Amino acid sequence: MKKGLFITFEGGEGSGKSLQTRLLYHKLEKLSVPVILIHEPGSTSLGEKLSRLLKWGRSNEISPLAELLLFNASRAQLMQESILPALSKGKVVICDRFIDSTVAYQGYGRGLDIQIINNANRAATGGLLPDISFLLDIPVEEGLKRKNKRETNRFEREELAFHERVRQGYLGLAGADLKRFVLIDARLARKTIAGIIWRQVSERLKVQ
Secondary structure, three states: OOOOEEEEEEEOOOOOHHHHHHHHHHHHHHOOOOEEEEEOOOOOHHHHHHHHHHHHOOOOOOOHHHHHHHHHHHHHHHHHHHHHHHHHOOOEEEEEOOHHHHHHHHHHHOOOOHHHHHHHHHHHHOOOOOOEEEEEEOOHHHHHHOOOOOOOOOOOOOOHHHHHHHHHHHHHHHHHOOOOEEEEEOOOOHHHHHHHHHHHHHHHHOOO
């Protein structure tokens, strides 16, 4: 049975979500709050192998459906190895990307049927949803400008229209679940964003 707090961070390319996951993780660590930081795809031996294939393989060698299933294979392993054990011990779990990324990227971005995606996600997670999801939103072109142009992965190399669809998908998800999502303008100063996140998390954990 889930006892801990499950926090996910979502957003398009260049939104700064990975930085914010680390800032939150280190803040909780300093307060001696039991916490783990993980990311998708990855954070397990299987996940890291799949991550290399999914992010750095050739753009045309993985079909959208195969992509969906590979992401969920990584997710299923992460659930069993890290997420469920940590939550059962009352820990805070911070995850950089989770099921909403799959809906946004493979559903809205790639055009896969949303019901198929939801079924695959549910199979991998057993229906577990985050307690809170921070969505860092940024205009597509501004986000891509933040990325290192010399080393771009399969998703960063996609056309602007793909990233626009992903962004709209994320905004649609957040709008449909206002109880779980916290929408943040990723153009704000890093400290300001971290403050918004901390207010939400500290309130739930009853820490200062």
